[in-house]
Amino acid sequence: MIRRAVRFLDERSGAAPLLQKSLRYVFPDHWSFLLGEVALYSFIVLVGTGIYLTLFFEPSTATTYYTGTYLPLRGHEMSIAYRSAVDLSFKVRAGLLMRQTHHWAADVFVASIVLHMLRIFFTGAFRKPRDLTYYLGLTMLILALLEGYLGYSLVDDLLSGMGLAIGYSVLLSIPVLGPRLALLVWGGPFPGRPEFWSRLYVAHVFLLPVLIGSLLAGHLLLVAARHHTQFGERRRMTEKKVVGLPTFPAQAPRSLGLMFAVAAVLLLLGGLVQINPIWLWGPYHVYQGTNGAQPDWYLGWLIGALRLVPSFDLTIGHYTLIPNAFWGGALFPLLVFLILYASPSLERRLTGEYGFHHLLDRPRDAPWRTALGAALFTWVFIIFFAGSADRVFVSFGVSYQAQIWAYRALVWVLPVVALLVTRRWCLALQELERLDRIRRAAEAEARGRLQLE
Amino acid sequence: MLLLGRGRRRPRLDERPRIVPAGAPDPGAEWLVLALLLGAALCAAGFIVVYAFHELAHQTQYLGLALGLSFAFVAAACVVVGRRLVVSEELEEDYPLPGHPQTQEELEQLVQESGSRFTRKRLLLSGAGAAGTAIGAALVVPALALGPFLDTGGLYETPWRRGVRLVDESGRPLLLDEIAAHTFYTAFPQGAGHEQFGAPLVVVRFAPSQLHLPAPRRGWAPGGVVAYSKICTHAGCAIALFRKPTFPAIEPGPALICPCHYSTFDPTSGGRVLFGPAGRPLPQLPLYVDPGGGLRAAGNFSGPVGPSWSGVRSRPPRNPA
Numbered sequence: 197m198i199r200r201a202v203r204f205l206d207e208r209s210g211a212a213p214l215l216q217k218s219l220r221y222v223f224p225d226h227w228s229f230l231l232g233e234v235a236l237y238s239f240i241v242l243v244g245t246g247i248y249l250t251l252f253f254e255p256s257t258a259t260t261y262y263t264g265t266y267l268p269l270r271g272h273e274m275s276i277a278y279r280s281a282v283d284l285s286f287k288v289r290a291g292l293l294m295r296q297t298h299h300w301a302a303d304v305f306v307a308s309i310v311l312h313m314l315r316i317f318f319t320g321a322f323r324k325p326r327d328l329t330y331y332l333g334l335t336m337l338i339l340a341l342l343e344g345y346l347g348y349s350l351v352d353d354l355l356s357g358m359g360l361a362i363g364y365s366v367l368l369s370i371p372v373l374g375p376r377l378a379l380l381v382w383g384g385p386f387p388g389r390p391e392f393w394s395r396l397y398v399a400h401v402f403l404l405p406v407l408i409g410s411l412l413a414g415h416l417l418l419v420a421a422r423h424h425t426q427f428g429e430r431r432r433m434t435e436k437k438v439v440g441l442p443t444f445p446a447q448a449p450r451s452l453g454l455m456f457a458v459a460a461v462l463l464l465l466g467g468l469v470q471i472n473p474i475w476l477w478g479p480y481h482v483y484q485g486t487n488g489a490q491p492d493w494y495l496g497w498l499i500g501a502l503r504l505v506p507s508f509d510l511t512i513g514h515y516t517l518i519p520n521a522f523w524g525g526a527l528f529p530l531l532v533f534l535i536l537y538a539s540p541s542l543e544r545r546l547t548g549e550y551g552f553h554h555l556l557d558r559p560r561d562a563p564w565r566t567a568l569g570a571a572l573f574t575w576v577f578i579i580f581f582a583g584s585a586d587r588v589f590v591s592f593g594v595s596y597q598a599q600i601w602a603y604r605a606l607v608w609v610l611p612v613v614a615l616l617v618t619r620r621w622c623l624a625l626q627e628l629e630r631l632d633r634i635r636r637a638a639e640a641e642a643r644g645r646l647q648l649e
Numbered sequence: 650m651l652l653l654g655r656g657r658r659r660p661r662l663d664e665r666p667r668i669v670p671a672g673a674p675d676p677g678a679e680w681l682v683l684a685l686l687l688g689a690a691l692c693a694a695g696f697i698v699v700y701a702f703h704e705l706a707h708q709t710q711y712l713g714l715a716l717g718l719s720f721a722f723v724a725a726a727c728v729v730v731g732r733r734l735v736v737s738e739e740l741e742e743d744y745p746l747p748g749h750p751q752t753q754e755e756l757e758q759l760v761q762e763s764g765s766r767f768t769r770k771r772l773l774l775s776g777a778g779a780a781g782t783a784i785g786a787a788l789v790v791p792a793l794a795l796g797p798f799l800d801t802g803g804l805y806e807t808p809w810r811r812g813v814r815l816v817d818e819s820g821r822p823l824l825l826d827e828i829a830a831h832t833f834y835t836a837f838p839q840g841a842g843h844e845q846f847g848a849p850l851v852v853v854r855f856a857p858s859q860l861h862l863p864a865p866r867r868g869w870a871p872g873g874v875v876a877y878s879k880i881c882t883h884a885g886c887a888i889a890l891f892r893k894p895t896f897p898a899i900e901p902g903p904a905l906i907c908p909c910h911y912s913t914f915d916p917t918s919g920g921r922v923l924f925g926p927a928g929r930p931l932p933q934l935p936l937y938v939d940p941g942g943g944l945r946a947a948g949n950f951s952g953p954v955g956p957s958w959s960g961v962r963s964r965p966p967r968n969p970a
Binding site: 368369484 | 669700708709711712713714716717719720724725726728730738739740742743745747796798799801803806835837843844845848885886887889890908909910912922924925956958960961963
């Protein structure tokens with residue numbers, strides 16, 4: 197049976213040697229190497245549930261009146277897009293399960309990409325020959341953020357519309373080109389032409405997923421071509437030799453197990469834990485807003501940045517050059533991603549270390565990289581956290597304005613603190629290890645002397 | 650070589666040296682895997698049964714539970730297979746060579762030599778560049794049909810002009826006498842669509858002594874009623890919060906607040922920014938009262954409405970042609 201299948205395939209493709217090689221491809225074993233796989237499997241769940249959703253969703257802004265089973269919305273004027281999303285949740289059997297699983301999967305997808313990226317960053321896995329792999333990964337992160345944003349925009353509930361208005365404003369705020377780009381994308385001043393919904397839809401269900409899928413394929417091919425990195429915790433693991441489990445048989449059940457586990461968790465979340473109850477927000481109207489609105493977690497850093505920037509537009513005389521939304525909505529993420537993209541070459545330039553690296557650093561092994569990374573991510577995280585100041589105000593009564601002023605200071609202070617503390621911490625850990633080695637050497641020597649006597 | 654190979658028969662599969670190291674069987678683990686797989690099958694069947702119900706309370710929850718557990722059982726089975734039934738052999742493999750310097754050189758040579766018959770390389774390259782740029786531009790240009798590109802005038806347009814009546818969401822005119830003090834109203838231009846940045850207004854009434862509008866706007870607030878664009882000048886959300894100074898010790902004065910990024914505007918002084926990110930005051934609409942007591946616009950806004958863009962302050966708002 198097996199021989200016949202293999203022969204059939206080999207005689208037609210000549211792939212037997214390749215197949216053998218990939219079955220015996222070596223995977224070094226470490227839990228942190230699974231974060232990227234979680235992202236991959238979330239993506240598969242996203243595609244699966246997403247296809248189901250497209251079978252019922254109608255991407256149209258034409259107005260209609262709701263006549264379905266959900267009483268609070270009966271008789272309300274809304275777009276066909278929003279009505280079909282509500283119907284998909286209430287009328288289509290398993291529709292709500294699929295929609296919520298899709299939404300949870302999106303949140304987990306971005307979260308696992310971010311954690312994977314942090315692992316790569318703090319272990320120096322982005323060094324040559326894996327810098328290209330890292331650039332593809334970062335690009336996928338940007339696309340994933342955009343894809344998630346477009347996804348929850350499509351529904352056309354009140355939160356969608358507010359998010360789109362903010363997106364439009366940020367695009368509009370780009371110096372000189374902004375108004376032209378915004379008018380092009382929306383087809384006119386906000387909320388734009390009806391065709392805008394077709395553009396949103398094709399981008400969300402076709403362009404971006406295909407782009408992410410292609411980059412994903414390239415990313416995995418590059419990983420396989422240069423092999424996995426390893427921590428070098430044992431002497432056999434060197435810059436020349438990779439040690440670990442073969443794809444088949446050892447790694448395959450583990451990886452499949454992770455895939456089913458990810459799908460299980462996402463389906464359980466989708467079935468049992470409510471997310472984005474669109475029927476509560478109601479349809480979007482330009483003249484409506486809701487208090488305490490929060491986007492999906494992965495846009496929190498942008499909302500925090502938009503809220504923190506003090507009131508000023510850059511003007512020359514009477515000419516507005518850069519309006520306010522640009523600083524937090526465009527410049528901030530641009531800067532963060534620029535630093536991330538530049539990290540491999542900056543590190544090469546600064547350390548003069550141009551060689552190949554297959555062995556990973558532990559964070560303590562590269563104190564400067566770890567400290568600078570800690571500063572960068574602290575900066576982003578504080579700004580992310582500032583986005584929750586309104587919820588803190590509602591829940592604990594701490595003055596919103598006082599919080600914002602505190603954050604405006606902390607945003608610059610805490611990264612410096614993180615830098616200094618992390619560097620000292622790394623050096624202390626190194627010192628501890630050095631002392632431990634000396635102690636053990638002395639003990640061994642003492643034992644040896646004892647035996648001689 | 651071939652002939653020699655043909656002479657000797659390949660040893661049978663079980664006679665050959667093993668590739669995957671041997672290990673002892675583990676019948677307990679096999680039973681466990683079987684049980685887990687049956688559990689998965691049972692849960693998946695449960696999903697189908699729950700799905701078959703026409704109307705069932707908590708159907709979404711049961712569906713998610715059934716399918717989720719089914720996958721969880723398969724995941725557990727995989728883990729048992731991986732940990733106890735499959736040999737965890739450790740392999741070593743050489744990392745690939747950093748590169749193939751000789752092939753790299755040959756590739757360079759290949760490309761170089763292929764072009765040896767060209768004598769005007771620079772010129773041809775600039776020709777190719779010109780063709781590439783022009784074709785690229787030609788392919789991009791149709792994208793201009795997506796929307797107005799050069800004409801950003803639409804951003805300045807609002808439906809408000811002198812005489813336009815203020816109406817509420819259902820189209821009923823707003824009368825001066827019906828506007829209560831310190832209450833938040835949303836108004837629209839009569840006969841124009843609601844779904845555009847230029848349309849919605851917030852209308853609030855103060856005691857005239859509370860107002861300190863800039864000098865040129867003295868007559869804009871008949872009876873202390875002020876009207877502002879409802880769209881925040883920061884990021885285009887609707888100003889949905891009105892803060893009355895109910896507790897003056899903390900809240901210094903009345904304010905209009907956008908719930909997206911908490912830009913805070915002062916309605917008593919012409920929409921000045923009090924706090925938050927907005928870089929421009931909220932545009933104010935001049936009002937007058939018609940003989941019937943209805944509120945009407947006395948002109949267009951004090952500035953362009955909605956989020957800001959490069960050059961937003963250069964022109965006043967206008968009406969569509």
